[in-house]
Amino acid sequence: MTTLVTGATGNTGRHAVAELVRRGERVRALTRDPAAAAGRLPAGVDLVAGTHTAPQHLGGALEGVDRLHVTVTAGLAEVGPELVRRAVAAGVRRITVLWGGWVGPVERAVAESGVEWTRLEPQEFMSNTLTWADSIRSEGVVREPYDFPSALVHEADIAAVAAAALLDEGHAGRAYNLTGPEPLTPSQRIAVLSRLAGRDIAFVRITHEQAVDRLMATGVARADAEYVVGWYAKPTADSTTVDDTVERVTGRPARTFPDWAAEHAERFRTP
Structure with missing residues (x-):
C-alpha cells in the first residue's frame, strides 16, 4: 500500500x-x-x-x-x-x-x-504560536487584539489521527473535531513561553482593525483576514471546549501546549 x-x-x-x-x-x-x-x-x-x-x-x-x-x-x-x-x-x-x-x-x-x-x-493549531516568535525575540512583546481561550491542538496529534484514519478501520465517513487537552488564552500561552525563554514577555492589546491590517500586509485578502481575526473575536464552543477525539483515536492523551512549547523553545529565545 x-x-x-x-x-x-x-x-x-x-x-x-x-x-x-x-x-x-x-x-x-x-x-x-x-x-x-x-x-x-x-x-x-x-x-x-x-x-x-x-x-x-x-x-x-x-x-x-x-x-x-x-x-x-x-x-x-x-x-x-x-x-x-x-x-x-x-x-x-x-x-x-x-x-x-x-x-x-x-x-x-x-x-x-x-x-x-x-x-x-x-481547532487552532499550536503552531500558530510561531507567528509571535519574531516579536518575542526582538522586543519581548506579543501583540494581539483578543485574549479569549482556545483549545489548541498539537499538529503532530492531527497527523496521528490522520494516520489512524488512513491505515485503520472504523473511521470512514467521520468528521473529527480535534483539540488539545485544555483551553488556553494568549496570556496563558505567553506565561508558558516566558518561563521557557527565561524572560518576561509582555502582552500588548491592538485593535481589531490593526490585526486585520497586519494580516493583509502579508498578502492575505481582506475577506480572509476578517474571517481569521473574527474567529478570535467570537470563538465558538467547538474552539474552546476540549474534545477527547485524539485520545479515542490514537489511544494516548493529546499533547499539551507546554509539550509543544518545549519542542520549539529555541524559536522564542533571544540569540
Missing part, C-alpha cells in the same frame, strides 16, 4: 509523513522542492515534485497510490474537486482531508467521492 501526502513539508504534512513511516506505511511525499525536503523528511520516503493546486500535472504522483492525505490550503478551492476526481480515477480508495476551517468545495468533493473518507477538523 502507498499513501500520498500533499503539503508534505508543511506544519501537519511533515508530521503525517513521519507517523505513517513509523507505522510501516510506504509514503510518497508531494513537495514543490524535493531536494530541500530530503533533509526534512524520514529516509525512504518517495519524494515527488508537484503541488496539489495543479492536479493536472499529478499523473505520475498518483500512480499506484491507494490512500491520499489532502491539506486544504489557499488556492485549492477551485481545483480541489479535480484533484479528488483524478485521485479516485487513479485508484485511491481512502482519503483524509484536513479542512480549511469550514466545509467547502474540497471537503464536499471528498465526502461525495464514493470512496472511504475522514475529515479532520482541528
